[in-house]
Amino acid sequence: MAGRPPSHNSKRIFPAVANPSPEQPDSDSREDARNPPADLSLAERRLVARLDRLWRSESETTLSEERRSIGPYQIIRTVGHGAFGVVFQAIDPRLNRDVAVKVPRPEVLVCYEKLQRFADEAQTAARLDHPGIVPVYAAELAGPTPYIASAFCSGPDLAAWLETHPAANRSCEEVVRFLLPIVQAVAYAHSQGVVHRDIKPSNIMLTALDPAANGDRLGDYAPRLTDFGLAKLTDAPLASSRSSWILGTPTYMAPEQLLPQWGAVGEKADIFALGAMLWELIVGEPPRADQTYSDIIAQLLSEAEALPPLPRADVPQDLRSIVHACVAKDPNERYRSVDRLVQDLEAFLAGERVSVRRSGWFDAFRRWASQPRRPQQICFFAIAQNLVMMIWMIAASLLSWTSLYHGVDPAAVSLQMVSIGLSYNLVTAFLCWLRLYGHKWATTAALVLTILAADLVPILVLTGVMDTFPDMYRDLPYFNATNHVLILLLGLSQTFLFSVSLFADYQQSRREGAGSKLAQ
Known part of the structure; x- marks a missing residue:
């Protein structure tokens, strides 16, 4: 202004x-x-x-x-x-x-x-x-x-150097050995309360180690980080840091720098930028090179990863895991600190096992469950599901009065169906509606109600511990079991979905908690 x-x-x-x-x-x-x-x-x-x-x-x-x-x-x-x-x-x-x-x-x-x-x-x-x-x-x-x-710094910046030097001749070990001093410098800056927020090749200055060298290898230069114009002091007031601005270069910006739903901009934004730069040094071209702001935002709103996997086939699995742990869309899935990244890069160079290894389907499920929009999606689905079930319950009670259920007391049928529909399905739909308007406690209430009404009661009936409307099922005992199995399946599915919603809320609170610590 x-x-x-x-x-x-x-x-x-x-x-x-x-x-x-x-x-x-x-x-x-x-x-x-x-x-x-x-x-x-x-x-x-x-x-x-x-x-x-x-x-x-x-x-x-x-x-x-x-x-x-x-x-x-x-x-x-x-x-x-x-x-x-x-x-x-x-x-x-x-x-x-x-x-x-x-x-x-x-x-x-x-x-x-x-x-x-x-x-x-x-x-x-x-x-x-x-x-x-x-x-x-x-x-x-x-x-x-x-x-x-x-x-x-006598040499060019890294961006200018990369334009004239393809990645085909660069080994993974050479790339890691070159970038390690920059990662160590970022770790030091974080220890001093400084988050850079604009790490990119054009902000890496190169100094020739040997004036007689031709400068065709990364090993011919010592890299140094510069340009702290967008840096954030972690001990500065939030208002004076301009953290709400969209600052940085889109190619290397973390999701939280573009969409606030991914949390506040903090140290893990620098980790993402380091991973994006490592990705570029290995591949030979910038990530998101041909994407516009709209393309990037659309990708972040989707289920896709922030950056694609490394296309080079000769990249070791440990290095792939390191890059993936840096550029994960969810800040909670990245390295906890740059110090951890330094340790893994040093372990990679030493031929030792790194701390991050992808375990397959479980990590994929955790990333799916951690999406910020997951609670809203679950609520929309649960509202529709419970309203349909409630309508079915009321329709069944009305059908009982038309003598379609021969030998069954219509009042008993209506009492069971309406009680389940109104006391469980309608209440659950209402709690999901409250969650859509930001009341996170409503998810916990819906989960407890589901466990008690749609999980525990059917299990007790199916195991013979308790009876429900015994006169109603005197002539059709198998229908009693079938009815309660369906109710149990509904309850288990909603128990799973509400548990996922609670996990997504927990992950979001972790992101916001990290931002609160940064702003203090």
């Missing part, structure tokens, strides 16, 4: 309006220009496109002498630009070292939310000190042109 004043607990030091000189270059937190953020309006997207063309042509020319400095840094060249700015390679003359300087674009400077995001990146990255994370050296957030100065 442009022009929104800072909140009372914010410690920002931005000017009210910051209009940079047209001679000063602008920068970004390395947002990939091919994937502009989802919160940009159509007008902003067009402006970004025009600025991209302007700065792309500018980056191909030599900067004039008066435009070579940003703060104390001397600009050498433009190395990247995106939806929020441009990244420059510069020299710090005081220490005689290369640095990467980021400066927000003009439209970012007049939008408080976007400028706040730029400051968040500086403050978040500055608290992290890990060899797998690009360090921040300095930041100026109060001047007319805010900037962030960080370590300069």
Whole structure:
């Protein structure tokens, strides 16, 4: 929201309006220009496109002498630009070292939310000190042109490298060995209370380990994670973290970043992104490469997995299990923490057994039962089933008065049928209706009622422990057994369905509980 004043607990030091000189270059937190953020309006997207063309042509020319400095840094060249700015390679003359300087674009400077995001990146990255994370050296957030100065990585980003290097020549061990430092860096960030939320190849910078190497193998580079512009501080208030926004790159976004029914965005969103990147490094092309937002949403609403199985036939089963445990649609089915993922990747490289192995049909059933929409689907089915049964019971009682049941007391038939239909079927349908409107306790009540009325009573009758309307079945005893077997089958089916609904509610409470811990 442009022009929104800072909140009372914010410690920002931005000017009210910051209009940079047209001679000063602008920068970004390395947002990939091919994937502009989802919160940009159509007008902003067009402006970004025009600025991209302007700065792309500018980056191909030599900067004039008066435009070579940003703060104390001397600009050498433009190395990247995106939806929020441009990244420059510069020299710090005081220490005689290369640095990467980021400066927000003009439209970012007049939008408080976007400028706040730029400051968040500086403050978040500055608290992290890990060899797998690009360090921040300095930041100026109060001047007319805010900037962030960080370590300069001499190589390309991983996305650019992957475009020119197919996956056919990459072994699975090489991929895991390359990605392991990034996974360790994410685990460290989580231990410091930072969730990245936008892990993707374009945010992985490569530094050549050997300048003499040709750079055709992943092993020729040391990867480092950058761009914490969308990061979430787990100890920050929920309102200041903008967690409700749809942020990130769709190709690598977890289901909960697109659909709130899958839970709050937390550490497991980073696990999904790491798995999606591992999937891409193995396969050679990005997951969801040809899908639109609508395609992705439709897939998440279906029963299909978030990502397809790995198509390469030579991928070991342990590595397939690791990828599957990262990119599971349900956050509860993913690794509990990135530390667990680190341990399994190290075990894979050592030839040891990994902790995640798919057990077949049971895992498939658990995933089916955990779907967020499962309770609503069960309620619709149970309402229809119980209403049909109630109508059948009442119709049977009416038929008894037409002498179709010869030798049977019509009053006894009507009493049994109406009592079952009204006291069980109608009440159960009403409880399911309450559950559709969010009353989760109604599922427990329906399950208890089903066990008592439709499971326990028929079993007691069939085993001879108790009699029901003995005069009614004096001449037709087999009909007594048949009737109660049908009631028992109905009860067992509804007991199963209500149990599944309770399990789905439990899984959803786990997802929401993880989000509550994140927001505290």
